[in-house]
Amino acid sequence: MASLFVFAFLSLAPRSAVAQSAKSAKSTKASSAHKTSTAPKLVIAPDLAERVAKFKPIHIGFDSSGLTDKEKKMVDKLVDAAGLLDCIYWRQSDPEGLKLYLSLANSTNHQDQLLRQYLKINGGRFDLIDDNRPFVGTEPAPPGRGFFPWGMTKDQFDAYVAAHPDQKAALYNPQTIVRRNGDALEAIPYHTAFREFLVPMARDLRQASELSDDPAFAKFLQLRAHALLTDDYYPSDIAWLDLKNPKFDIIFAPYEVYLDGLLGVKTSYGASIMIRDDAESKKLAVFEKYVPSLQESLPLPAADLPSKHGKQSPMEVVDAIYRSGDLLHGYQAVADNLPNDPRIHEQKGSKKIFWKNFMDARVDNVIVPLAQRVMRPDQAAMVSGDATLTFVILHEISHGLGPSFAHTSAGKVAINEAIGHQYSALEEAKADIVGMRCMQWLVDHEALPKDKQNQVYASFLGETFRTIRFGIAEAHGQGAMMELSYLTEQGAVHRDPSTGLYVADFQKMPGAISSLAKELLEQEATGDRTRTENWFKKYAVMPPELREALAKGSDIPVDVDPEFDFHPALR
Numbered sequence: 183m184a185s186l187f188v189f190a191f192l193s194l195a196p197r198s199a200v201a202q203s204a205k206s207a208k209s210t211k212a213s214s215a216h217k218t219s220t221a222p223k224l225v226i227a228p229d230l231a232e233r234v235a236k237f238k239p240i241h242i243g244f245d246s247s248g249l250t251d252k253e254k255k256m257v258d259k260l261v262d263a264a265g266l267l268d269c270i271y272w273r274q275s276d277p278e279g280l281k282l283y284l285s286l287a288n289s290t291n292h293q294d295q296l297l298r299q300y301l302k303i304n305g306g307r308f309d310l311i312d313d314n315r316p317f318v319g320t321e322p323a324p325p326g327r328g329f330f331p332w333g334m335t336k337d338q339f340d341a342y343v344a345a346h347p348d349q350k351a352a353l354y355n356p357q358t359i360v361r362r363n364g365d366a367l368e369a370i371p372y373h374t375a376f377r378e379f380l381v382p383m384a385r386d387l388r389q390a391s392e393l394s395d396d397p398a399f400a401k402f403l404q405l406r407a408h409a410l411l412t413d414d415y416y417p418s419d420i421a422w423l424d425l426k427n428p429k430f431d432i433i434f435a436p437y438e439v440y441l442d443g444l445l446g447v448k449t450s451y452g453a454s455i456m457i458r459d460d461a462e463s464k465k466l467a468v469f470e471k472y473v474p475s476l477q478e479s480l481p482l483p484a485a486d487l488p489s490k491h492g493k494q495s496p497m498e499v500v501d502a503i504y505r506s507g508d509l510l511h512g513y514q515a516v517a518d519n520l521p522n523d524p525r526i527h528e529q530k531g532s533k534k535i536f537w538k539n540f541m542d543a544r545v546d547n548v549i550v551p552l553a554q555r556v557m558r559p560d561q562a563a564m565v566s567g568d569a570t571l572t573f574v575i576l577h578e579i580s581h582g583l584g585p586s587f588a589h590t591s592a593g594k595v596a597i598n599e600a601i602g603h604q605y606s607a608l609e610e611a612k613a614d615i616v617g618m619r620c621m622q623w624l625v626d627h628e629a630l631p632k633d634k635q636n637q638v639y640a641s642f643l644g645e646t647f648r649t650i651r652f653g654i655a656e657a658h659g660q661g662a663m664m665e666l667s668y669l670t671e672q673g674a675v676h677r678d679p680s681t682g683l684y685v686a687d688f689q690k691m692p693g694a695i696s697s698l699a700k701e702l703l704e705q706e707a708t709g710d711r712t713r714t715e716n717w718f719k720k721y722a723v724m725p726p727e728l729r730e731a732l733a734k735g736s737d738i739p740v741d742v743d744p745e746f747d748f749h750p751a752l753r
Contacts, residue, residue, distance in 0.1 A: 224318055224319030224320065224321075225319065225320075226293075226297060226317070226318055227309075227317040227318070230293065230296045230297060230300060230317065231296055233300055233309065233311075233312075233317065234296050234299055234300050234303070235739075236311065236739055236740040236741075237303055237739055237740060237741055237742065237743040238547050238548075238739035238741075238742050238743065239742075239743045239744075239745050240543045240547070240742045240743070240744055240745065241745050242502065242503065242504075242539060242540075242744045242745065242746050242747070243503075243747055244257075244503040244504075244746070244747045244748070250395075252393045252395070253393070253395075253430070255393050256390045256393035256394055256430070257430075257455065257503070259386045259387070259389050259390035259393065260386070260387070260390050260430075260432060260455045260504075261455055261503075261504045261748045261750060262386050262750055263382075263383045263386035263387055263390070263434070263453070264434070264453040264454075264455060264504055264505070264506040264507075264750065265506060265748075265750020265751060265752065266379045266380075266382055266383045266386070266750070267379070267383060267434065267451045267452075267453045267506050267507050268453075268506035268507055268510065268750070268752055269379050269752060269753055270372075270376045270379050270380075270451045270507070271305065271450055271451045271452070271506065271507035271508060271510075271511065272305065272306070272752070273328055273376070274327060274328045274329060274359075274441060274448075274450050274451070275305040275306045275327055275328060275441055275450070275511070276305065276306025276307055276308065276323075276327065276328065277328050278307070279301055279304075279305070279306035279307040279308075279318070280306075280752075282297075282301060282307070282318065283298055283301045283302065283752075284752065284753070286298040286301075297318070299743075300317060301318075302511065303511065303512070303743055304317075304511060304512060305508075305510075305511030305512055306323075306327075306511075307319065307321075307323075308323035309653075310512050310513070310652065310653050310655070310656050311651070311652055311653040311656075311740055312653065313653055313654065313655035314653075314655045314656075323443075324444075325442075325443035325444040325603065326339075326360075326442065326443065326444035326445075326448075327441050327442070327443070328359070329359050329360060329441070329442055329444070329448040330359075330360045330444055331360065331361060331362050331367075334360075334444070335444075336444055336445075336603075339353075339360075339367075339444060339445070342367055346366075346367075349367065349369070352369035353367060353369050354445065354447055354599065355369060355371075356436070356439070356447050356448060356449045357371060357372045357373075357413045357436060357448075357449060358370055358371050358372065358375075358448075359372070359375050359448075371413055372413050372436060373410065373411050373412055373413045380410045380411055381411070383407075383410055384407035384408070384410045384411050385407075387403045387404070387406055387407040387410070387434070388403070388404060388407045390403055391403035391404050391407075394430070396428055396429065396430070398421070398424065398425050398426065398428070399425060399428050399430060399431075401421055402418060402421040402422050402425060403432075405417050405418035405421050406418040406421075406422075406432075406434055406435070409435070415435055415521065415523070416523065416525070416526070418435075419435075419521040419523060419526055420526070420530060422521070422533065423494050423496065423526070423530055423531060423532070423533055424494075425496070427458065427460070427463070427498075428458060429457065429458055430455075430456070430457060430458070431456045431457075431458060431498065431500060431535075432453065432454065432455055432456065433452060433453060433454040433456075433509065433518065433520060433535065434453045434454075435449075435451070435452070435520075435521070436449035436450055436451045436452075437449055437450075437452060437520055437521060437522050438450055438452060438508050438522070438606075439522075439598055439605065439606055440508065440512075440513075440606050440656075440657050441508070442603070443603050444603060445599075445602060445603065446598050446599075446601065446602050446603040446604065446605040446606060447596075447598055447599055449522075450507065450508045451507040451508065452505075452506070452507035452508035452509040452510075453504075453505065453506045453507050453509060454502045454504070454505045454509050454535075454537070455502065455503050455504040455505075456498075456500035456501065456502050456503070456535070456537070457500060457501050457503060458498055458499070458500050459499045459500060459501060459538055462499035462536075462538060463497065463498050463499045463500075465499075466497040466498075466499065466534075466536075466575065468629060469497065469575055469576070469579060469624075470495055470496075470497055472624065472627075472629055473490050473493075473495045473579060473582070473583075474489065474490040474491045474493075475623075475627075476490075476579065476583060476620045476623060476624075477489070477490045477583050477584075479620075479623050480583060480584060480616065480619075480699070480703060481696070481699065481700040481703065482584065482585065482700075482703050482704070482707055485589070486584070486585040486589070486703075486707040487584070487585070488527075488528050488585075488586050490531070490582075490583075493529075493530060493531035494530055494531035494532075494533075495531050495532065495533075495534065495579070495582065496531075496533045496534070497533070497534040497535075497536070497575075498533070498534070498535055498536065499536045499538050500535060500536065500537060500538065501537065501538055501539045502537045502539060502540060503746070503747075503748070504746050504748045505744065505746075506750075510744070512656070513652060513656060513658055513741065514540055514544070514741050514742055514743075514744065515537070515540070516536070516537050516540045516541040516544055516574055517534065517535060517536045517537065517541075517574045517575070517577065517578045518534070518535045518578065519532050519533070519534050519535075519578040519579070519581035519582055519613075520532060520533055520535070521533075524586040524587055524596060524597070527582055527586045528586045531582065532581070532582040534575070534578040534579060534582075535578075536571070536574065536575065536578070540742070540744075541567070541570070541571060541574065542567065543742045544648070544741075544742060545566075545567040545570055546567075547739055547742060548648050548738060548739055548740070548741065548742070549565060549570060549641075549644050549645055549648050550565055550566075550644070551735070551738045552644065552647055552648055552651070552735045552738050553565040553640075553643075553644035553647070555731075555734045555735040555738070556647055556683060556684055556731045556732065556734060556735065557640070557643065557644065557647075557683060557684050557685070558678065558681070558683045558684070558685045559683075561640045561643070561685060561686060562640070562644070564636060564637045564640035564641065565637075565640050565641045565643075565644040566637060566641060568637075569634065569637040569638045569640070569641035570641040570644070570645060572621065572630070572634070572638050572641075573617060573618070573621070573638055573641055573642045573645060574645075576617030576618070576620050576621050577613045577614055577617040578613070578617075579617065579620065580612065580613040580614075580616035580617040580620060581609070581613045583616055583620075584612060584616065584703050584706055584707070585597065585703070585706050585707040588600040588601070588706060588707060588708060588709025589707065589708065589709070590708065590709040595709055597609075597706050597709060600709025600710075600711060601705070601706070601709060601711050601714050602711050602715075604711070604714050604715055604718055605714075606657035607657045607658075607660040607661045607664070607718060607722070608661070608702065608705060608706065608714050608718075609657075609706070610657050610658045610661040610662075611661030611662070611664055611665055611702055612699075612702040612703065612706060614642070614646075614661065614662070614665055615665060615695055615698045615699045615702055616699050616702070616703065618638075618639070618642055618691075618695045618699075619695050619696055619699045621635070621638050622635070622692050622695065622696075635688075636688050639686055639688055639691050640686060643675065643684065643686050646662045646665060646666055647684075647732065649661075649662035650662045650663050650666065650724070650728070650732070651732055651735075651740050652740055652741060654722055654724055660718065660722045661722075663721070663722045663723070663724060664717070664718055664721040664722040665698065666728070667720075667721040667722070667723065667725075668694070668698050668721050669691070669694050669695075669698070671721075672690065672693070672694035672697070672698075673687060673690050673694070674686065674687050674690040674691045674693075674694035674695070675687070677727055677728075677731070682727075682730070682731055682734075683731075684731065701717070705717065
């Protein structure tokens with residue numbers, strides 16, 4: 183990928199590798215339009231140590247003692263493939279940030295290593311918990327990141343598409359990057375743009391398949407290898423859903439659209455290598471069997487609620503032994519609902535993954551300590567790992583509930599395309615709120631014990647505060663901020679002025695949750711972009727008193743920073 187400009191960084195300390203990177207940059211091939219002699223000098227955030235300290239390092243170990251030699255070799259192949267996938271993610275997120283990250287690899291300078299660590303945490307130069315402001319230089323994060331010509335605005339893109347409607351489908355394709363070709367824009371398929379990484383990744387997956395003793399998993403790996411080289415993930419996604427209680431599993435695809443702030447459609451690569459926790463997985467059966475009824479209970483017309491009867495909704499509790507791409511950088515997910523293809527949701531279903539080792543780390547290190555600072559003591563005491571897991575399970579189930587497509591004046595349209603850049607925050611909020619509405623339904627139908635209800639509400643509130651601290655420029659944080667504002671407006675949550683602590687009104691919570699669920703579901707069903715944007719402009723705003731309350735937990739980490747036993751090379 184051509185360099186957009188060559189960095190000449192201010193020295194952080196004598197003999198720092200940052201200074202060396204400025205020197206070595208002179209020999210880097212760059213666009214003829216950007217000469218080293220004119221490159222701007224960029225400063226590094228002075229409070230880098232404080233920023234890094236907001237993420238608590240946790241060791242994610244890999245115990246191979248119970249695996250066969252073939253299984254160990256298979257894991258090595260999968261991890262190697264995931265390392266190659268990370269090379270693509272960086273180029274989608276911030277290719278210049280990758281150059282800086284690599285330049286710091288051999289430095290022993292403390293400040294250089296802090297900078298390298300924070301670049302890794304964020305997957306680039308833009309601070310996710312500071313509304314994507316740069317912590318290296320002053321250049322703002324472009325909304326389209328590496329998916330579009332660097333710095334392209336939505337108005338520029340829309341004007342081009344209006345003048346070239348025949349190119350719209352290719353430019354909007356979730357698996358193309360958009361580049362300039364003279365005065366024109368060109369859509370380049372992922373399998374072409376990232377071929378140098380995808381070919382060895384596919385080879386790794388094929389070799390891993392030959393080491394698997396599970397024929398279905400081996401078949402899936404072969405199909406996923408083919409998908410990497412064609413961008414056609416449908417057959418391998420079907421095979422993934424058909425896996426029956428696999429000992430090993432992987433997420434390995436461009437699925438999520440969190441990075442694309444321009445259109446909200448371009449997918450970023452993410453990977454997780456996982457080992458199933460069979461005992462914990464069996465506990466999810468009580469939720470799985472109610473999915474069709476939960477869908478039918480939602481407040482939308484039947485035409486917007488495709489039936490879940492006969493559809494697959496496999497659920498797995500796993501430990502992740504390695505992550506890369508969008509599952510490594512930024513927000514550390516504790517669960518996922520995949521694939522995101524609405525065709526598969528309609529025809530087949532989706533799989534829910536719950537990462538127990540990451541969930542335990544989040545609850546112990548972040549959620550419970552923060553709840554004890556910002557919530558009334560009696561309600562903070564209700565926040566628990568078990569109740570948080572119930573909320574997270576229902577959140578992931580709810581990603582697969584509601585409409586699969588938006589029904590607009592233009593016909594049936596993918597919801598993310600209809601809503602645009604606001605889609606990710608809307609979908610995360612929908613999953614939160616519909617999940618809590620489903621919890622109430624399960625209690626009302628005696629599928630969950632009634633004495634657990636308030637514990638889940640309290641844990642939902644504790645998780646909401648944790649998520650907001652991750653920044654309201656990030657999709658999950660923006661959605662959580664909107665939810666809290668609405669629930670406060672409805673009187674379901676309030677701040678005690680005498681103590682500054684937050685309190686849930688458990689009597690008002692069901693009604694407020696239900697009305698918000700209806701609103702968010704209707705936004706997705708209609709694909710009304712203006713309605714969604716106006717809704718978030720009104721409610722996704724951080725009030726000063728909340729900022730003050732969250733500041734009480736400034737010594738509590740915002741998230742965890744996983745350190746794995748595997749260290750694939752990045753290039």
